[in-house]
Amino acid sequence: MTPLLSTSDVNIFYGEKQAVRGVNLEVQRGSVNALIGPSGCGKTTFLRAINRMHDLTPGARVTGQILLDGEDVYGPDVDPVTMRRRVGMVFQKPNPFPTMSVFDNVVSGLKLAGVRDSRRLMDVAERSLRGAALWEEVKDRLRMPATGLSGGQQQRLCIARALAVEPEILLMDEPTSALDPASTARIEDLMTDLKKVTTIIIVTHNMHQAARVSDTTSFFLNGDLVEHGVTDQLFTSPRDGRTEAYVTGRFG
Numbered sequence: 630m631t632p633l634l635s636t637s638d639v640n641i642f643y644g645e646k647q648a649v650r651g652v653n654l655e656v657q658r659g660s661v662n663a664l665i666g667p668s669g670c671g672k673t674t675f676l677r678a679i680n681r682m683h684d685l686t687p688g689a690r691v692t693g694q695i696l697l698d699g700e701d702v703y704g705p706d707v708d709p710v711t712m713r714r715r716v717g718m719v720f721q722k723p724n725p726f727p728t729m730s731v732f733d734n735v736v737s738g739l740k741l742a743g744v745r746d747s748r749r750l751m752d753v754a755e756r757s758l759r760g761a762a763l764w765e766e767v768k769d770r771l772r773m774p775a776t777g778l779s780g781g782q783q784q785r786l787c788i789a790r791a792l793a794v795e796p797e798i799l800l801m802d803e804p805t806s807a808l809d810p811a812s813t814a815r816i817e818d819l820m821t822d823l824k825k826v827t828t829i830i831i832v833t834h835n836m837h838q839a840a841r842v843s844d845t846t847s848f849f850l851n852g853d854l855v856e857h858g859v860t861d862q863l864f865t866s867p868r869d870g871r872t873e874a875y876v877t878g879r880f881g
């Protein structure tokens with residue numbers, strides 16, 4: 630099967646400092662992929678290369694190749710804004726637009742793209758909120774400020790906002806680290822459903838979470854991708870001694 634995402638020899642630098650080294654990775658359509666590893670090993674740096682977020686970081690540089698559905702993400706004719714629409718992102722802390730209503734948050738990307746048809750906007754809002762398992766909780770307060778929602782609801786709203794533009798891939802950077810256990814469980818459950826409509830790469834510090842939600846796992850250490858494989862196998866019979874030491878909690 631042709632992978633949806635494939636990277637070859639990806640190196641990422643902040644000025645002179647190299648944060649990610651020679652990463653080769655393939656991600657299949659409709660899967661959840663976890664990036665794990667100790668703090669500072671380059672997980673977030675790698676994630677942000679996929680949707681060209683480093684274009685916005687002064688001094689950051691990406692070399693090598695990242696192909697999304699066969700297209701070079703850093704190709705000369707690729708518009709970074711269009712690429713960021715194809716590659717959605719959900720951050721550690723929920724970041725709804727604070728001055729906008731629930732509804733306007735969800736459809737903000739579509740409005741930015743010039744969609745004005747109110748029927749279509751409502752359809753997309755409902756589909757996206759249902760997709761993020763939030764519709765039932767907010768359907769009667771779509772016009773209320775997004776900031777009135779709980780933290781867990783705000784994070785699901787951010788997922789709905791990302792889904793509204795139908796991303797080919799959804800990047801999630803520790804999406805539950807600011808949430809309570811109940812909200813975390815809801816988002817973990819949601820991921821299984823999200824696989825039906827998109828492909829997910831999630832950075833997580835929590836190895837139990839990686840084991841629960843992901844199909845494949847990539848273990849990073851000091852900027853290197855040490856091991857990538859089927860999650861069950863990586864956790865139960867890792868090939869590399871460093872992976873084994875990490876997943877058995879010998880360092881972290």
Ligand SMILES: Nc1ncnc2c1ncn2[C@@H]1O[C@H](COP(=O)(O)OP(=O)(O)OP(=O)(O)O)[C@@H](O)[C@H]1O
Binds near residue numbers: 668671686
């Ligand atoms: N904007 C930046 N400028 C310079 N160095 C950076 C920048 N962002 C990250 N780094 C460095 O790059 C390395 C990788 O950081 P990164 O945030 O990708 O790691 P991580 O694995 O996601 O860590 P964590 O789990 O703590 O979030 C670290 O040494 C970090 O200090």
